[in-house]
Amino acid sequence: MKFTIFSCLFIATLSILILTSCSDDAKVVDAVSNSESSAVSNASTGIFSGKSLDSSKRKSYKVSILEIRQASKYSYLKVEGEGDGLSEGNPYWIATLRGDFQVGDEYVYTGRLLKSKFQSKELGEVFDMIYLVSFIEEISGGSPIVATVEGVVSISDVVTDPMKYAGTIVRVHGQITKVNESIMDRNWIHLKDGTADDYDFVLTSKVSVPVGHSVTFEGLITTDKDFGAGYIYELIMEDAAPIQ
Template structure:
């Protein structure tokens, strides 16, 4: 049966044949063949254990289970506050066993200084199930690979209340007030560049509220028939499930730093009644 050689093996074979034809003595020939073998070994060998970089979380982790053990990424806008229970370090990464509410799990990120008992914040992350670590010779049942973990005391908002979400509460609150000149959310998302920098009015149902992040409240609203939700920063305190009207300035491709990036956001929103 004919054997198929890899590209590296073919190059190596060609080198041996070339050396055999040009070198006159067997002693010299064996000397150079030995050198070629050593070079080949150095090129093809890479035995150092590796861990997938949290900055490349969409790639399968070397030494871990296959990609089917990866779950979808967490909501890009979801903020988590956790407390560190246990900390493990490798040469390049830090693993933290954390608690969020009543739930305990692991997260992994680029190497950082961390302390047991301190509170940290992160956003998003890729869930890995049965993640095998060659560094620690163990399998993590559940672990999130995250890009950045921030000390909650160093974050502009300080301690951050856990995010809250609503299930369907339709009918519990009064309809949004009737406001003239309202722009539909579907129109905003279809023409983001057009509305960039403009002050507009919008209405919708509140589906998520994160209070006290970076000195402001973050309200997510959605209109019926539109799956996309608009994030609004405001000083107003809003309840989940409320039908609201807001006026504020639209920003397209807004980057607040620390991983807070939005394709579309309304800033300095004021509730209209």
């Protein structure tokens, strides 16, 4: 009997302050100041933290992209449309995990926190006002945007030839779809990357990451794993950890 079990977390760093003001439905870590360096912790893959909410309860904002500025880990997008808090169509900036965005395309995003005087050292720019966004996807029905990460193996590759990867440490990258915490002293996370979404890919981790985030995990691929009490998996990633 297979169980679909998952989990949620995002941060393990020194001097963390969880901010809840000005947020629609996601918390954001601000460790030092309004800057890229303060938006990253050594156990997260981005700038967000906190408990996940059911997607049906999240506010969503439809926008089109006017301008794109890429940093190594983040995409800075000048957009127009919903969610600017001003008049309809007034352009504003959002930042999210780096992805393959296109000017002119339309997207929907959820989970954001307003930051003022936000500094991007990589771009050498200070944004007077910017929203840090936790999840964004193309309106045309495309897959959720995920970061381009070196050394990542697709879930399809692992599922197609599990014995090739069994007993080895690999990296996978995808969007977290469901989570369950603290079962058998583990957090259980379901991940999809757009390559084998009909397969229920599960990983276990000591950390927990919110649903909707795109994350890179590194862990041990195991086949025919019996955890006891009927929890049996033909394929699973164990002891996975998010990497920057």
